[in-house]
Amino acid sequence: MRLPKWQIMRPFRILEAFMRLLPTIGAVAVMLGTQAMAQPGTRLVWQPVQEYFIHRDETQQVKAGTKRLNSFTAYTHLGSDFGFHGPAEHELDWLTDEIAAHLGQQPDGWAGMWHSLAGQLRNEKRVMDFTRAYPEPITAKHQPRVSAVMIEAAGRGKIKLEIKSPAQELRWTQMIELNEPQYRMFVHPVAPEAVRDGKTLIWTAEPGSEVKVSGLYLGVEMPQMSWDAYAFLASYAKIARSYSIETGFVRDRAHIEEGAFESVSATGLYVLASAAAAQESLGVVTPDYARWVLTQTHEAVKRLKTARGLLPHFVQRRDNAYHIHPDTEYSTVDTAIYAQSMLLAATMLGVPAVAEDVVLQMQRIEYDLLRLPDGHLSHGLAEDGITLLPHGWQDWGGETALVMLMEGIASPQHRPPPMRTPGKAWQGSGFITEVQSLFHPDFDSDEPDAHDGVRWHSVRRAMLGAQRAYIPKRWPHSQAARHGLYGLSAGENQAGNGYHVGGVDLPDQKLIHPHYILMSAALHPQASDIYGLLERMEKAAYFPPWGMVENIEVDGRSYLPMEGALNAGFEALGAYHLLAKHQRIPDAIYQASQQSPPIRRAMQLFYPQEPPVEEAAGR
Numbered sequence: 001m002r003l004p005k006w007q008i009m010r011p012f013r014i015l016e017a018f019m020r021l022l023p024t025i026g027a028v029a030v031m032l033g034t035q036a037m038a039q040p041g042t043r044l045v046w047q048p049v050q051e052y053f054i055h056r057d058e059t060q061q062v063k064a065g066t067k068r069l070n071s072f073t074a075y076t077h078l079g080s081d082f083g084f085h086g087p088a089e090h091e092l093d094w095l096t097d098e099i100a101a102h103l104g105q106q107p108d109g110w111a112g113m114w115h116s117l118a119g120q121l122r123n124e125k126r127v128m129d130f131t132r133a134y135p136e137p138i139t140a141k142h143q144p145r146v147s148a149v150m151i152e153a154a155g156r157g158k159i160k161l162e163i164k165s166p167a168q169e170l171r172w173t174q175m176i177e178l179n180e181p182q183y184r185m186f187v188h189p190v191a192p193e194a195v196r197d198g199k200t201l202i203w204t205a206e207p208g209s210e211v212k213v214s215g216l217y218l219g220v221e222m223p224q225m226s227w228d229a230y231a232f233l234a235s236y237a238k239i240a241r242s243y244s245i246e247t248g249f250v251r252d253r254a255h256i257e258e259g260a261f262e263s264v265s266a267t268g269l270y271v272l273a274s275a276a277a278a279q280e281s282l283g284v285v286t287p288d289y290a291r292w293v294l295t296q297t298h299e300a301v302k303r304l305k306t307a308r309g310l311l312p313h314f315v316q317r318r319d320n321a322y323h324i325h326p327d328t329e330y331s332t333v334d335t336a337i338y339a340q341s342m343l344l345a346a347t348m349l350g351v352p353a354v355a356e357d358v359v360l361q362m363q364r365i366e367y368d369l370l371r372l373p374d375g376h377l378s379h380g381l382a383e384d385g386i387t388l389l390p391h392g393w394q395d396w397g398g399e400t401a402l403v404m405l406m407e408g409i410a411s412p413q414h415r416p417p418p419m420r421t422p423g424k425a426w427q428g429s430g431f432i433t434e435v436q437s438l439f440h441p442d443f444d445s446d447e448p449d450a451h452d453g454v455r456w457h458s459v460r461r462a463m464l465g466a467q468r469a470y471i472p473k474r475w476p477h478s479q480a481a482r483h484g485l486y487g488l489s490a491g492e493n494q495a496g497n498g499y500h501v502g503g504v505d506l507p508d509q510k511l512i513h514p515h516y517i518l519m520s521a522a523l524h525p526q527a528s529d530i531y532g533l534l535e536r537m538e539k540a541a542y543f544p545p546w547g548m549v550e551n552i553e554v555d556g557r558s559y560l561p562m563e564g565a566l567n568a569g570f571e572a573l574g575a576y577h578l579l580a581k582h583q584r585i586p587d588a589i590y591q592a593s594q595q596s597p598p599i600r601r602a603m604q605l606f607y608p609q610e611p612p613v614e615e616a617a618g619r
Contacts, residue, residue, distance in 0.1 A: 042221040046150065047544045048077040049115050049201055049216040053097040053558050078546060079241050079254025079563035081120050086111035086204060100212040101205035103157070112159075112204035115216065118241075120257055124166035127199050130192035133220060133545075134233075135240040137274075137289045141223060142233055144545060145192045148219025149201065151176070154183045157209020161188065166199040178211055187219070220545045227531040228582045232575040233284055235518065236277050238547025239270050239568035243293075248300030249322070252314065254563035259317030261325060264301065265334035268341030269569025271297050272439075272589065275345035276576045281585050291349050298342065298354050302361075307385030309365030311335045329389060330381040332370065333399045336406040340439050343409075343599065347592035359598050363410040375417040377403055394420045396452065398436035401443070401606070404451075408602030415605070422452035423459045427503030430489035430516035431570065433463045438519065438573040440599070441590035442607050449606040464520050466504040471512070471554060479556025480512060483536050487516035492550050496562050500551075512552045514542065515567040518574035527582040547571070 076082050084092060088109030093100040103109055119126030130146040132138075153159055155178050163172040172195055174188045201218075205211050222230065242251040249262035250270050271294050276282070278290035304311060304322055312324035313331035324330065339362050346355035370378050376392035393400040396419040404416050425432035437443045443456040467486045475481055491513040493500040502509045514537070521530045537543035542552055542559060548571055550560040573589070580587040593599050 041224050042145070043224065044148075045220050045222055045538065045545050046541075047218045047220045047546055048541060048561065049117075049218055050076045050082060051097075051215045051541075051561075052094065052099050052213065054094065075253075075255035075562065076115050077544070077561040078115070078117060080116035080118060081255055082113060082115045083121070084111065085114055085202070098212045098214040101155075101209060103205055103208055104210045107207055110204055110207050112202060113213075114200045114202045117163075117198045117201055120255070121200065123258070124199070127166060127197040128195070130190065130195040130198060133218075134237045135243075137240065137285050138233075138237060139283055139285060142225075142284050144223065145221040146190060146195070146218050147192055147221050148187055148189050149174070150185055150187045150217040150219060151203060151213060152183055152185050152215040152217075153178060153211055153213045154180050155209065155211030156180075157211050158206035159209070159211055159213070160202075160204045160206060162200075162202045162204070163190070163195055163198050164200050164202065165197045171195045171198060178209075183214060190219075222545060227534065228527070228575075228579040229282070231518070231531065231534055232277075232282070232572065232579050234543070234545055234547050235568065235572040235575045236273055236284055237545075238563055239266070239273060239565055239572055241546075241563060242266070242565040242568070243270050245296075247317070247322075248293075248296040249315065250565045252565055254565070259322075262315045262317075262322070263334075263565050264304075264311050264313060264315060265331075265337040265341075266565035266569050267297055267301070268338035269566070269573065272341040272345045273569060273572040273576070275348040276573070276589060278349070279588050281583070282579075287349065290345070291351060294342070294345050294349055294351055294354055298357065301338070302357075305385075306330070306364075307381045308369050309335075309361070310370070310380055311338060313380070324383055324385075326383065328383060329379070330383075330385060332377050332380050332393065332403050332406075335365070335380075336399075336402040337435075339406060339409075340402060340599075343596060344439060344589055344592045347596050348588050355596070359409060362406055365406075365410060367407050367410065367414075377407065377416070395426050396420060396422045396454070397425050397432035398434060398443075399432065401436045402439070404605060405440075405599070405602045408605050409598045412601040412604065416451075419452050423454045425463065425503070427501060428463070428466065428488065428505035429501055429503040430463060430467055430487055430513075431519060433460045434516070434519040434574075435570070437522075438570065438577070439589065440593045440603070441587070442593075442603055445607065447607065450604075450608055451606050460520070460523055463504070464523050467516060467520070470504050470509065474508065475510070475554045478554040479540075480552065480554040483540060483556070484533050485512050485514065485517075485537070485542075485552060485554075487512045487514045489513040489516040489519075491515065491567055492560055492562055492564060494551065494553065494558075494560065496550070496560050510554045512554060513550070513567070514548055514552060515570050515574075518548070518571045518578065521574055521578040522581050527578060530578060 088103055088106050088111040091102045092111050101111055117128035132143040133146050134143050157178055159176045161174045164170055172190050176186050242254045244258045250267040252261045252263040274285055274290040274293045277284035278287045307330040310330040313334045314325035314328045315322045316325040339358055342358045343355055372378050372392040376394040379389045379391050393403045400419055407414055446455045446457045448455055471486055472481045488502040488504050488509050490501040494511055502511055524530050534543050542549050550562040550564050552559040
């Protein structure tokens with residue numbers, strides 16, 4: 001995949017183009033009776049709907065006239081689907097990082113692309129309200145407005161822009177006349193009140209046109225707020241887009257169909273993030289909504305079939321019920337993440353019945369039947385619910401700690417075997433040293449833990465230092481080094497069609513998973529440095545209003561805009577802990593961990609003498 005040099009600087013050219021076009025925009029705004037500039041008390045941020053770069057292997061051959069539309073890997077930057085339309089759609093080429101329409105010999109032919117603004121096109125219940133562009137449960141004062149549409153285009157002819165409702169009713173339209181050999185930004189205002197049920201944003205090359213399009217964007221007016229609050233809000237909204245109010249589950253990625261591929265662990269993370277969002281100091285959602293999500297999810301997951309008490313990693317809806325997804329497993333670590341998320345959320349929201357029931361769920365797990373010969377718990381059971389997976393939780397790190405804590409909640413007297421390679425994360429992958437601290441404050445201590453003798457805080461700080469040093473040392477002239485990006489961790493690969501685990505112990509790593517920036521953010525001595533980095537990422541389109549991108553190549557030429565739920569959950573919780581530290585307010589998640597007797601008993605495995613509640617809450 002190669003992007004031309006002009007595209008590398010596209011986010012900065014967007015700003016320049018917008019400033020250059022302000023007089024024109026103002027004139028158009030007067031004619032339309034609306035205001036293209038952000039309202040007082042807001043700031044305008046550009047959210048890509050789609051930048052038409054192609055994610056593929058370098059060796060992949062693309063034939064003329066072909067267009068990638070694998071629904072699992074083809075999606076907009078909004079976490080929705082897209083497609084082609086028009087009688088001459090076969091005249092559209094997508095061979096490089098742009099869409100070209102060759103209609104010069106088509107006097108009656110037209111063609112273009114539609115982009116769903118919310119969910120899949122077929123789901124007519126999911127729409128975008130331009131006056132409240134974030135998911136509906138987010139409170140009004142935190143809702144952004146959409147007030148402009150921008151397209152980057154070149155060529156000769158006409159392009160029509162349209163916004164339509166689920167019933168194909170026209171809500172907004174604009175015709176653009178092009179005679180531009182080079183790419184140019186065309187910005188047009190939209191009255192938010194005119195689009196309360198936007199379903200599709202469409203561009204159409206008119207008959208006889210020879211044009212090309214490289215990007216489509218929404219102008220989003222964000223409410224004025226501090227960067228710590230904004231980082232949490234954008235991250236929470238990202239995972240909220242994958243949540244289904246109807247089912248109580250979170251889709252593994254936002255753009256796929258509800259019921260097709262849901263993540264149990266990400267569902268738990270959403271419940272916990274909602275409990276944090278409902279805290280009085282934030283008010284991103286109401287406490288009533290957070291409690292409703294907690295109970296709705298608890299009842300939905302209780303209906304799942306378990307294996308030896310373990311929950312499925314992924315589920316699928318079949319015959320009006322949820323079942324384990326084919327070719328996936330019943331997972332110990334995903335059960336641990338879900339259960340501890342739910343226990344903490346129930347404690348934070350004052351719902352003891354759910355907290356007690358979740359503890360009972362952990363106690364019903366048949367741990368002795370899940371052990372490998374060395375005494376460690378297996379990663380889980382195969383899809384049949386019987387076959388024990390051959391690998392176990394013996395490597396040192398946060399995932400293993402969470403699995404041990406889950407068993408400790410069920411059986412506080414149990415002492416698992418020591419972890420292997422204490423203090424050393426496998427391959428130096430970033431998330432391994434941080435995932436436990438999304439839930440519990442204890443691992444912010446430099447007291448050697450009682451189980452393996454690890455000084456967790458020092459190990460985590462050392463990992464952060466290694467992560468921040470890797471890119472400047474190995475790729476000193478890269479875009480990532482200039483921006484200060486880091487995050488050799490785990491997530492989707494470059495093309496979004498497989499899992500990739502990176503780390504500082506591996507050579508020549510080029511793929512950054514920026515969720516680690518927020519997961520480790522509370523370790524940084526200066527929170528302002530983190531917010532400065534996030535602001536630079538926003539300008540480069542790596543942290544737009546729809547949340548952090550999944551991964552970024554070190555050369556800055558492309559990124560994967562997939563809205564993955566698991567990393568979104570990690571980002572939201574990391575952003576919350578950073579906000580609590582920066583604003584010096586009580587950390588409600590950490591307080592819940594300190595106040596939960598089952599968690600305190602389990603934590604004796606690592607820290608027999610607990611720090612005072614006040615000390616942990618103030619971190």
